[in-house]
Amino acid sequence: MKSKPTLSSIEGTWRFNDNVAENFDKHVNQSIPHYKDIQQYVTALSEWFIKDNTLIYDLGCSTGETIKNICKLDVSTNFKIIGYDNSNKMISLAKKKLNLKKSSIKNGRIKIQLKSLDVLKIQKFKKSNLFISILLFPFLNLFERKKLIKNIYKSLSPGGGFIFVEKIRSKNSHFEDILNQMYFDFKLRKQLTEKQILTKSKSLRSSMHLFDQNTTQALLKQCKFKNFEVFYKCFNFIGYIAIK
Numbered sequence: 001m002k003s004k005p006t007l008s009s010i011e012g013t014w015r016f017n018d019n020v021a022e023n024f025d026k027h028v029n030q031s032i033p034h035y036k037d038i039q040q041y042v043t044a045l046s047e048w049f050i051k052d053n054t055l056i057y058d059l060g061c062s063t064g065e066t067i068k069n070i071c072k073l074d075v076s077t078n079f080k081i082i083g084y085d086n087s088n089k090m091i092s093l094a095k096k097k098l099n100l101k102k103s104s105i106k107n108g109r110i111k112i113q114l115k116s117l118d119v120l121k122i123q124k125f126k127k128s129n130l131f132i133s134i135l136l137f138p139f140l141n142l143f144e145r146k147k148l149i150k151n152i153y154k155s156l157s158p159g160g161g162f163i164f165v166e167k168i169r170s171k172n173s174h175f176e177d178i179l180n181q182m183y184f185d186f187k188l189r190k191q192l193t194e195k196q197i198l199t200k201s202k203s204l205r206s207s208m209h210l211f212d213q214n215t216t217q218a219l220l221k222q223c224k225f226k227n228f229e230v231f232y233k234c235f236n237f238i239g240y241i242a243i244k
């Protein structure tokens with residue numbers, strides 16, 4: 001049986017509003033191919049960058065899934081992880097998931113801080129060894145991405161990592177067509193209805209900014225990241241690891 005629509009808010013322009021936040025964990029698993037695997041790969045990659053007293057940023061942390069997974073890593077060092085999201089509701093759900101009564105706690109070796117904040121308004125991050133951002137970029141235009149990546153590069157320690165996952169356009173229209181249709185088939189298999197798929201697609205027209213791989217890679221180089229590699233790709237979803 002097909003599931004009932006849970007995201008009434010997808011009528012009109014897509015926003016991460018309270019209704020989307022409340023249904024986010026279910027929705028993201030139905031909408032992103034191999035979402036759990038992506039989480040697992042990003043968490044595993046983090047191990048290369050966590051040293052004693054490392055500061056980690058998760059930009060666009062939503063309900064805190066990545067932070068929860070990183071906190072479960074079997075590493076014996078102290079580290080601090082800061083999650084930012086500009087949705088109050090996402091941050092309050094993340095606090096619930098991570099069992100945080102306040103915005104900031106120290107849980108043994110790990111300090112966690114969560115804040116509702118627009119990452120584009122941050123002038124300067126603290127010195128950090130790892131930035132993570134899963135699927136924030138599709139909601140930033142090229143100018144915003146450039147500003148943010150430059151800021152990330154400046155704050156990273158030499159050898160520090162920037163792990164991000166984004167959605168792209170294919171390099172030519174034939175592949176774009178094939179991969180998008182594969183993606184819609186995936187959503188149907190995940191029990192989303194045709195109407196839900198089309199309504200979401202329409203709602204994203206003015207809120208999602210997608211570019212091809214060449215654009216992302218040129219942007220990384222412009223922002224001084226010369227050393228990067230793809231660690232994941234499925235349809236038009238792609239994960240990069242860049243090292244300063």
Ligand SMILES: C[S@@+](CC[C@H](N)C(=O)[O-])C[C@H]1O[C@@H](n2cnc3c(N)ncnc32)[C@H](O)[C@@H]1O
Pocket residue numbers: 016028059060061062063065066084085086087090117118119120133134135136139
């Ligand atoms: C697709 S979700 C990210 C998913 C999440 N990283 C995960 O792994 O489950 C995008 C998130 O970015 C947040 N966001 C969008 N623009 C933002 C901005 N300028 N500053 C902070 N958060 C933003 C949204 O509220 C949303 O929670």
